[in-house]
Amino acid sequence: MSTQHTPAVIYKEPELFYEAKIREEILKRYNIAFEVFMAEQYSRIHYSELMDDSTDESFASKQRLISWINDNTKGKEVRAGILTRYKIEHPEHFENGIWQARYFSYFVYYAKGLLTDETFVKKKEIADEFAKSFKNEQWYWQAVAVLGAKLLEYLYDMNALQTDIAKAYVRQIKLSRQLLKSIGRIMGRVAKNYGENYGYDNIEEVKEAILEIRQNIEEAFKQQMRMSYEIFKSQKEYQIYLAYRKIIKNDILEIYRENLKLPEPSFSVQENKLNQLEAGCLN
Template sequence: MQNITLLNPVDYVQRQVLKSVEEEISLAVEVYLAQQCSCIYYADLMNNIPKGFASKDSLIAWLNDKPSKNGVREGIITRYKKERPDHFENGMWKPVNFPAFIKFAYEKLTDKHFVKSRSLAEMYKLSFNDRDWLAKAAAVMGIKLLEELYEQKRLRSVIAQTILKINFLTRRLIERNASVYGRNLKNFGIKDIDNAEIRKNITEYYREIAALATQEHSQHHELALLRKYKPDIEKALALIPSHIQIAMIEGEVTS
């Protein structure tokens, strides 16, 4: 790419403005996804899935890498990073590409060669064609990608980092104490445990802590950017089903 300098002032200014706006939108989208999609249990994002549609566990399994006899079967997130390098900059994702990431996942999951099953590919095609399923699945895909970026220290947003940190710390707390709670309850002869109530209380605690953390950053410029671009973000997200429908039609034409 040609190096643009102040010797070409118009091109230089246009490029700097474009870069600045892209950075602002990327920060806003990352904060939006972190706020909307972060959860302790993925089932909270993807529940009540109708019979015949792809399950949460199936989706997560395909998003993740999986060890195999021949090494590692790369998941959708790893393949996305490799096949869409222009969606990343210095290892950091450009969240403006979130709709494109969902479309990439659709293309992989409806590819019988990728999922190694024609019937599974057809089930995912049916699932992606359902707006409710797609909305829930997109939330899971969004948080899974953000979580991986967080673990690799590749998130752009301070607020997103804070939310994800609380998310991981809460999960770790649950894991460390689960066996202790179970053992103590057993010792006291308590057998009937309301797991749903425990889960509800933990989720409410997590949301309160996350809300407090966001409140502490209430004057942060990232929240100002979120307020500025939120209408456009939600408008773009609302168009994702149509985006997928076009991909379906294109796939039928070229198949």
């Protein structure tokens, strides 16, 4: 990425010095704001909580979306997914290995372009399915959340995130998933051992009791995440995000509107859409 020349001292080129410093600060704040925005969308343990496949069977499923975000390996052949292609094709979006989150709306636009490109998804029916899906506003925002979640996890594993909020969210969600997976395995063994030792007459009741325990544990994890969110709201990073939230949401909304070639909405309609999105993120 090309960088603007910053004079080493003020007195020789004062205007250039101040302009460069202002630009540097603005870019830093946008990076923080976009990364916190992504983390706020991401605050769910399961991808199924980000995208509801029951909305309309004619839209692309969560699993299909994720399968194209990820790499796919068949034998020795690897098909690069959206994340890998993005990193390879846009090294200028990384500085010293750290992703610059101000490019997130571009990443959404980039992903939409690939998913609706027959040469990428290999079949016209799949490209058409994604094209139709991107024209549905509910599906679109859910896809944005899934794209953000996968990107955050990808960057977290590369140690390429900047904000404490995003790092904490990803760490907490990954830990919750690991614990739930371990608990599931333990409970499966408990049910199996119960049946072998005490017979299978009451096995369904035992399974229901075990399932209830797991659900209670998962709800405790979700409650912990909600509490974390309240703590994050008092941090400086979140306050910076609040200052740019409408700009970010408007920018990402424009990608959806571009699909429909719609005229600009009235201010009241736009505000209502943003408020609905914000309420949905916090539920």
